[in-house]
Amino acid sequence: MWEAYRKKKQHILIGIMSGTSLDGVDAAMVRIDTNTSGSIDQIELLGFEYIPYSVELKERLISLCSVEHARLDDLVIANYGISEWYVSAVENLLKSTGIERAAVEAISMHGQTVWHAPDQVPFPVPDGQTLVKATLQIGEAAVVRERTGIPVIGNLRARDMAAGGEGAPLAPYLDLIVFRSQHVGRIVQNIGGIGNATVIPAGAHTNECYAFDTGPGNMVMDTLVREETNGQLQYDTGGEIAAKGHVNDELVESFYKNDDYYEKVPPKSTGREVYGSAFAARFRDEGRKRGLTFEDIIASATALTAMTIVRSYQRFVFPIHKIGDVIVAGGGAHNKTLLAMMRKSLAPDCQLHTSENFGIPDDAREAIAFAVMGHESLMGRPSNLPAVTGAARPVILGQITL
Ligand SMILES: Nc1ncnc2c1ncn2[C@@H]1O[C@H](COP(=O)(O)OP(=O)(O)OP(=O)(O)O)[C@@H](O)[C@H]1O
Ligand SMILES: CC(=O)N[C@H]1[C@@H]2OC[C@@H](O2)[C@@H](O)[C@@H]1O[C@H](C)C(=O)O
Structure with missing residues (x-):
């Protein structure tokens, strides 16, 4: 399926970022032009939408980001529930740009970080103990895929961390x-x-x-x-x-x-x-x-x-x-x-x-960045920077929900 994607010279993607401010969702629709070797020639911002989180959602997320207050059942529900905010951001973008749904090849979504633990901690493994670092961005790609009809790339930090990196920063x-x-x-x-x-x-x-x-x-x-x-x-x-x-x-x-x-x-x-x-x-x-x-x-x-x-x-x-x-x-x-x-x-x-x-609107940089990283993954190209994250090698980021 991605063979056809890789042959094209022009792609439209939506990047979605909801950051550590917990202020809301930023979504950018971008057109990416690639050259014959498959690398990026030009990035054009076609549209940008911001949906501020409601006070209730923000309070729930603040609790989930705190070891003292977080509850496992709330976390599981929020993982699905927050996806609806991403769906709304996509729908708003489709409306405001007038671009047809079928023209959007993928949504690349960061999710909402609730816990980022780049410092290693001991964890049991079959032959004793190992040191583990981890990060968790909530937001269920399957929900966004199902509601929007557009393939979704998510969980972009995980592979860099698995390769020994901090999983951040990626932008x-x-x-x-x-x-x-x-x-x-x-x-x-x-x-x-x-x-x-x-x-x-x-x-x-x-x-x-x-x-x-x-x-x-x-x-x-x-x-x-x-x-x-x-x-x-x-x-x-x-x-x-x-x-x-x-x-x-x-x-x-x-x-x-x-x-x-x-x-x-x-x-x-x-x-x-x-x-x-x-x-x-x-x-x-x-x-x-x-x-x-x-x-x-x-x-x-x-x-x-x-x-x-x-x-x-x-x-x-x-x-x-x-x-x-x-x-x-x-x-x-x-x-x-x-x-x-x-x-x-x-x-x-x-x-x-x-x-x-x-030429990059102050609020759109990260959402554009995630669109670009999602595109690189679909092209089969790594987009972490080992010199930046400390990963052992460049890796292809994310997981695709077709
Ligand atoms: N008009 C404004 N004046 C002052 N501060 C503002 C204004 N608009 C936004 N901000 C600040 O920017 C924050 C949101 O910034 P942004 O969307 O870049 O954060 P984020 O994406 O959540 O964070 P991160 O980059 O850490 O993931 C708000 O919480 C507020 O502090
Ligand atoms: C774990 C996580 O969500 N980190 C964010 C956060 O917000 C800013 C900074 O801390 C950066 O490390 C990162 O996001 C941006 C988008 C990045 O990865 O470049």
Whole structure:
């Protein structure tokens, strides 16, 4: 069946991403042109849709991402239930683009990460014990396949992890295609729930690029804003709350210094397991102990994100590579206070942009990336980057539900 796919020079796919912010579903319809050797020539975004999660779903997911609150029966139900959100995103895209269902060759869906455990833990095996790392993205491909009538590729992180990688980040595969430059060293900085950086030195070969999670993105700010406003606000729109507060440097430094993640050498990845509700509560309590207002605490949480991003460059990138552009993507690109803090700590010859300036809408990068990775799998081509994830070798990602 995929022989015919591989012979075609033009493909339409839908990529679906629902990230660690737990804010909702991003879905991108893309047209991918391939050349005679089967590699990608051009990627065009045909449409983009976002469906915000309801407050109820978000609360359920937050519980599922917490060892203290998660229940196995809720997890099993959510695995099927959340698929309906992905189905709606696909239907919305078909409607808004006017593209016929039959023209879409596949849906490549990330699912919703509930637990990401890239650090090995012991597990019994027939001849004793082994060390295991694991990750779980929920969302049942069979449900999406059945409702939409379109083949689905899912579970894209698993194969990289099975090959010894972190299973993340994967989107740098797209960054290399879109942002690589012969003359300028670039960092693509995603700021979603978690922050992650793709480093693309000028003229770099694929195996000279690397990437890593920088630490918290919007996750801590979002949790604190949601809690203070009893869910009236889901995040600090435009960074306006942070702009009204004062950063408490001592608080920010203490959270930076007492976290050994930042010193860990890449490849590395992290998630809500570390920077979720319990972390945010500790940050808030320490802020209150210092007599800070809500605005000061949000300003300080914003500064922690900016600091962990820029210091990760100072530690792992700037000593080795000259970087001319930092390109911000993800929802954090809309937070003006965060961007201003980052800009202030970067050298004047390092320009700060958003991915919008490079033709990739800030919110669409990851959904486009998953469409592209799904396409590569159908072409029979690997799309993990071992230099990025730490995998032993390039592997073909995902599982297909025909
Ligand atoms: N207008 C805005 N102003 C400030 N922040 C915003 C705005 N819009 C979105 N955000 C932030 O972006 C977040 C969503 O970002 P995004 O969709 O990139 O995350 P994600 O895909 O869930 O995360 P990840 O990349 O970690 O998987 C929101 O939770 C919010 O914090
Ligand atoms: C396990 C997981 O879901 N990781 C996400 C998360 O969100 C940002 C960062 O942490 C990144 O590692 C990854 O997602 C993006 C899409 C990636 O794989 O590139």
